């Protein structure tokens with residue numbers, strides 16, 4: 504088999520040390536089969552890339568390498584895209600991140616900021632997380648920091664890893680780094696999966712906390728998989744990316760699903776400082792996950808990001824996402840005022856207003872004797888509203904309300920429906 508050429512077998516048998524921690528840790532933890540995948544030289548993409556260049560320069564050149572039926576419904580032909588994503592979009596994502604998170608002239612990152620080589624497009628952050636876990640989680644303990652998105656455990660387990668919840672915050676919502684370090688050492692955790700701004704609470708870490716987390720990761724040679732799907736949706740302070748604190752050991756997974764409200768387009772990205780990781784290993788993994796991300800979704804996002812990057816270049820805030828953020832803030836304000844009026848408390852770090860993201864986590868009023876699951880069941884039984892029980896995210900006694908899926912009008916109506924549910928529960932107790 505062509506993939507088992509001699510340099511390939513040498514690679515997979517020896518214990519290789521890569522200078523870059525990201526490659527070194529991934530290579531150490533990944534199963535043998537994945538080592539073969541990332542060190543193979545797949546023939547078809549190489550032919551396609553070369554053929555594309557020749558065809559562009561030689562009109563008589565005929566391509567028969569493409570696996571697609573051509574000419575029957577010409578207006579409906581949508582070709583496979585490259586496994587790493589459309590080049591134009593990769594470049595735009597790199598530029599957007601460089602501007603938005605100030606990644607130029609930062610130690611450990613390319614001096615001009617991120618380029619397409621630092622970005623691989625994936626089918627949503629979900630696929631990005633699954634791929635990252637296949638590289639880092641096999642037979643390893645992966646630290647999850649509460650509160651965590653409910654899919655994380657399944658994604659880690661599917662990759663042969665073992666999720667371990669590491670309590671990041673103490674009772675006062677501060678981080679006791681000594682304690683966190685002890686838990687990580689005791690449980691032999693080799694990577695951390697973090698998510699800020701957080702789903703469900705909207706919590707973020709301060710710059711100092713991010714710096715200390717990066718120091719800790721360096722000391723313990725941890726990899727950080729940083730889920731930053733809500734990164735630009737911030738209501739307080741400047742947005743930060745973990746990439747600028749620990750570039751040599753951070754894999755950022757993000758997506759257009761939340762920030763541009765296009766989850767059905769299935770466009771996400773894996774971003775890293777190490778080009779071989781994003782430009783070679785990840786696309787090789789994508790080939791056996793989804794072949795390539797959704798080409799139509801990528802075109803939609805490329806159109807959006809062209810305008811956003813232009814705004815950044817002209818020293819303006821990116822208009823589309825700023826508009827989205829403004830609307831989300833208004834909805835969030837409405838939601839919070841309703842919840843406070845009904846004696847719910849915010850259950851995350853922020854007691855007044857969430858730092859970011861698109862949902863609120865609210866603690867049930869003290870006199871409500873139902874647990875979170877029962878309250879949601881009751882609200883649905885009465886056909887008043889739905890919500891996600893906080894226990895799904897590791898926050899019992901709370902409910903998560905996603906205001907991005909509700910218009911301002913709906914949120915206003917929600918006030919009455921919530922009151923009806925509370926009245927009904929109180930009447931019975």
Ligand SMILES: Cc1ncc(COP(=O)(O)O)c(C=O)c1O
Nearest residue numbers: 627628629652702732758760771
């Ligand atoms: C924290 C977090 N990460 C990832 C995702 C999935 O994003 P995508 O639609 O890009 O797969 C979600 C969706 O709810 C999420 O809340």
